[in-house]
Amino acid sequence: xxxxxxxxxxxxxxxxxxxxxxxxxxxxxxxxxxxxxxxxxxxxxxxxxxxxxxxxxxxxxxxxxxxxxxxxxxxxxxxxxxxxxxxxxxxxxxxxxxxxxxxxxxxxxxxxxxxxxxxxxxxxxxxxxxxxxxxxxxxxxxxxxxxxxxxxxxxxxxxxxxxxxxxxxxxxxxxxxxxxxxxxxxxx
Amino acid sequence: xxxxxxxxxxxxxxxxxxxxxxxxxxxxxxxxxxxxxxxxxxxxxxxxxxxxxxxxxxxxxxxxxxxxxxxxxxxxxxxxxxxxxxxxxxxxxxxxxxxxxxxxxxxxxxxxxxxxxxxxxxxxxxxxxxxxxxxxxxxxxxxxxxxxxxxxxxxxxxxxxxxxxxxxxxxxxxxxxxxxxxxxxxxx
DNA sequence: GTCTATAATACGATAGAC
DNA sequence: GTCTATCGTATTATAGAC
Numbered sequence: 001x002x003x004x005x006x007x008x009x010x011x012x013x014x015x016x017x018x019x020x021x022x023x024x025x026x027x028x029x030x031x032x033x034x035x036x037x038x039x040x041x042x043x044x045x046x047x048x049x050x051x052x053x054x055x056x057x058x059x060x061x062x063x064x065x066x067x068x069x070x071x072x073x074x075x076x077x078x079x080x081x082x083x084x085x086x087x088x089x090x091x092x093x094x095x096x097x098x099x100x101x102x103x104x105x106x107x108x109x110x111x112x113x114x115x116x117x118x119x120x121x122x123x124x125x126x127x128x129x130x131x132x133x134x135x136x137x138x139x140x141x142x143x144x145x146x147x148x149x150x151x152x153x154x155x156x157x158x159x160x161x162x163x164x165x166x167x168x169x170x171x172x173x174x175x176x177x178x179x180x181x182x183x184x185x186x187x188x
Numbered sequence: 189x190x191x192x193x194x195x196x197x198x199x200x201x202x203x204x205x206x207x208x209x210x211x212x213x214x215x216x217x218x219x220x221x222x223x224x225x226x227x228x229x230x231x232x233x234x235x236x237x238x239x240x241x242x243x244x245x246x247x248x249x250x251x252x253x254x255x256x257x258x259x260x261x262x263x264x265x266x267x268x269x270x271x272x273x274x275x276x277x278x279x280x281x282x283x284x285x286x287x288x289x290x291x292x293x294x295x296x297x298x299x300x301x302x303x304x305x306x307x308x309x310x311x312x313x314x315x316x317x318x319x320x321x322x323x324x325x326x327x328x329x330x331x332x333x334x335x336x337x338x339x340x341x342x343x344x345x346x347x348x349x350x351x352x353x354x355x356x357x358x359x360x361x362x363x364x365x366x367x368x369x370x371x372x373x374x375x376x
Numbered sequence: 377g378t379c380t381a382t383a384a385t386a387c388g389a390t391a392g393a394c
Numbered sequence: 395g396t397c398t399a400t401c402g403t404a405t406t407a408t409a410g411a412c
Contacts, residue, residue, distance in 0.1 A: 020297040022210035025405060036405090047407065098300040103298045104350065109208040111353035112286040122354045151360045152367040155347030156340060162292065163343055165299035166310045170383040172339045177341040183367060186374045213387060228395040235389065362393090 003044045007033045012055040018098045020105030021052060021117070026101060052106065053120045059102035060124030067131045077139035081132065083158070086144040089173035090159060097168050100161040129154055141188045153180060193231045195221045200243040206286045208293030209240060209305070240294065241308045247290035248312030255319045265327035269320065269341060270369040273348070277361035280349060285356045288349040317342055329376045341368060 010035035020177045026048055030037055043108055044051040067084060074080035092100035103121050110117035132150035156176045163172035199221040214236055219355055232239040255272060262268035280288035291309050299306035320338035324376045325331055344364045351360035 018300050020208070020210065023209065023297060023301065026407090027405080036379050037381095039377090041407070042377075042379090095303045099294075105293075107350055107354050108289075108293045108296055109211060111350075112206050113211065118354055125351060125354055135338055148363045148367060149349065152344060152348075155351050155360055155364055156344040157347065158350055159343030159345065159347035160340075162295055162299075163313060163339065166295050166306055167314055172343055173338045175339045176343055179336060179371060182374060183371045186370060214389090215387075224397050225399095227395095230396070307380070 009034050009055050013059050019101040021109045056103050056120040064127050071135040076133045082177045087178035089170040093170045097165045124150045197243050201247050205290040208371040209297045252315050259323040265323045266372040270365045271366035277358040281358045285353045361362050
């Protein structure tokens with residue numbers, strides 16, 4: 001049923017978050033998901049690209065929901081946003097600095113080489129930015145500033161994950177959380 | 189040293205900046221640099237990994253010098269840092285959003301899979317952070333804040349490049365430049 | 377529909393001629 | 395020392411049995 005299809009997508013999400021797009025082979029995906037090669041091309045006739053686009057979309061929704069959840073938990077974006085970043089730092093550490101940023105590698109690898117993958121990643125980032133921007137607007141920031149701030153928040157997040165994984169330390173992400181709070185406290 | 193060796197490294201830098209580590213084959217590097225396969229393993233006996241480590245180190249030095257140059261051009265880090273980010277945005281646009289962040293892809297792809305490459309990228313980021321931190325300290329920020337701010341600057345830079353390449357627009361990087369300036373103007 | 381076996385190709389690496 | 399030809403093993407994708 002569609003459960004095996006889901007399994008394939010989930011495994012793709014996990015592997016590509018850690019290894020990236022090109023380093024993740026279809027054989028590895030099939031081995032870890034327990035599906036045979038035939039079903040992969042039955043469920044995803046266009047092959048690896050189609051599967052990856054679906055994986056990006058699924059990861060994007062998962063992160064979007066996580067952001068929404070944390071944003072809904074505080075009245076004020078000035079506390080909600082740094083809280084999300086701190087939680088993210090803990091998740092990165094909990095994965096031994098292997099996870100964090102489920103689409104980052106795909107975005108970087110495909111930006112100049114695969115138009116459809118690039119577009120899938122662009123949409124993912126856009127959806128996250130919308131959630132942050134909406135919360136900021138409700139917190140009293142202007143629409144223009146909210147858009148700008150939310151872009152910077154995601155940029156600092158993504159970059160912070162890269163630095164944290166490179167250093168094997170959550171310090172960069174904690175630095176981002178602290179400075180983003182200062183930036184937001186600076187006023188609208 | 190040998191010019192052909194340098195050519196191989198330079199080509200590796202260029203290709204991996206755009207495509208990443210796993211997508212860049214040795215055959216492509218040799219084809220574009222005009223070197224035969226034999227010389228590659230003569231100059232880099234340990235193969236692709238050794239070559240990539242040297243390419244990361246070279247890219248790191250080039251970026252470090254570019255940062256130093258822009259920092260030396262202004263008295264105040266509050267103007268120098270946003271200026272650097274704006275210049276970077278223009279370079280990203282000039283490359284049609286294919287370049288920008290010469291080691292980003294390698295850092296993301298290797299963080300959890302190749303210890304030596306991860307270490308090379310960590311050192312690169314560290315060297316850039318030191319330059320920013322030193323300028324901030326000279327500008328009146330405390331040592332601790334300078335370290336923290338410089339980490340966030342690099343994180344926002346790297347993330348901003350990723351967003352700009354995904355959106356094919358320099359807007360995210362310009363947003364980063366503007367908000368970083370506000371953050372620095374917020375005081376020490 | 378579900379799957380196995382295999383094709384076609386590209387990869388990194390090496391052996392050995394000169 | 396410099397290079398060419400080739401190796402073994404990955405890869406993605408397909409053909410065709412059940």
